[in-house]
Amino acid sequence: MGIFVSHIPVVSATEFRDDLRAARDLSKAENYSTDYTLTGDGPTDMIAVAFAQLGKSGETLGYTDNWCTNFIGDCAILAGQSSAIPMTMDFRTLENYILTAGGYEVSVEDAKPGDLCLYKNYAYFANHIEMIYEVDGTNISTIGGNSPRGGSSATVGSFTINTVASCESASNIYKILRPNYVTHTNLPINVTSDK
Numbered sequence: 371m372g373i374f375v376s377h378i379p380v381v382s383a384t385e386f387r388d389d390l391r392a393a394r395d396l397s398k399a400e401n402y403s404t405d406y407t408l409t410g411d412g413p414t415d416m417i418a419v420a421f422a423q424l425g426k427s428g429e430t431l432g433y434t435d436n437w438c439t440n441f442i443g444d445c446a447i448l449a450g451q452s453s454a455i456p457m458t459m460d461f462r463t464l465e466n467y468i469l470t471a472g473g474y475e476v477s478v479e480d481a482k483p484g485d486l487c488l489y490k491n492y493a494y495f496a497n498h499i500e501m502i503y504e505v506d507g508t509n510i511s512t513i514g515g516n517s518p519r520g521g522s523s524a525t526v527g528s529f530t531i532n533t534v535a536s537c538e539s540a541s542n543i544y545k546i547l548r549p550n551y552v553t554h555t556n557l558p559i560n561v562t563s564d565k
Contacts, residue, residue, distance in 0.1 A: 397457055398432040399444040408449065412551025415449035417503045420513045420534065428516060429530040436529045438499050439464055441515025442486060445501070454549040461488060461496050463549060465474020472550030481505050481546050489513050490544035502546070503536070512537055 406418040420441075428437050442464070442531070443457030453472050458464040468486070469475075476485060481502055487510060488499040500514025517535035 377464065396440050396459065397444055397447060398437075398440065399447045401430070401432045402444060404447060404448070408554070410554040412449065412451050412454065412482075412549070412553065413482075415499055416445050416451060416455075416484055416551075417513070419445040419448045420501055420503070421533075423515070423534040424513070425533055425535070427531055427533050431515070431534075433516075433529065436516055438516040439512050442499055442501060450554055451549070451551055454551050455486075461499060464499070468547050468549050473547055476546050476548050478510065478543055478546060481510055484549070484551065486547045486549065488544040488547070489542050496544040500537070510543070 402419070403422045406415075406416070406422040408415045417473050423431070423441075423445075427433075431437070431441075433440060439458060439460060442455060444453075446455035447457065454473065455464070456467045456471075458467060465488075470526050481487070482505055483503050485502045486502050488496040489500065490496050498514070498516070499529070500512035500517070502510055502512050504511040513534065513536040515534050516529050516532045517537065
């Protein structure tokens, strides 16, 4: 049996600052419903923020481009988890930042709520990301933004019409990442709004 070594590209401090500056322009967190409770537990809070947006479209949230990665980043902003999951513009950058921040890849068998699931449309091409909220035997249930109606994980159709939705699957998973979530104290905090 051989040893597998994974190469993680290194991002310079300048590249990181430029990406974060550009990513701030991508955030639409101010348009999110805030009808949830923050407990201080990163995975629990991420899931609560995501479910508060269920059924909202990209247009409703203010996105004008493909937004599944942005949705994860905005949930992280609202859950106080930006250090574990920075707002980024694409999958590769997001994966790199999560790993650089102390996150790591886990197997499908070890997946748990709060992990991030990268879905693939073709054999080796990741094209969609969602957050795992439940694992039940062979089914992994995820919630994410830019999900086409009907719960399919394939990113098709208009990104402004696609909604925050959930799906169950294990057949088209490309990779599962476990962010290095921060535990917050002095919580719970009830956050409510009419958005």
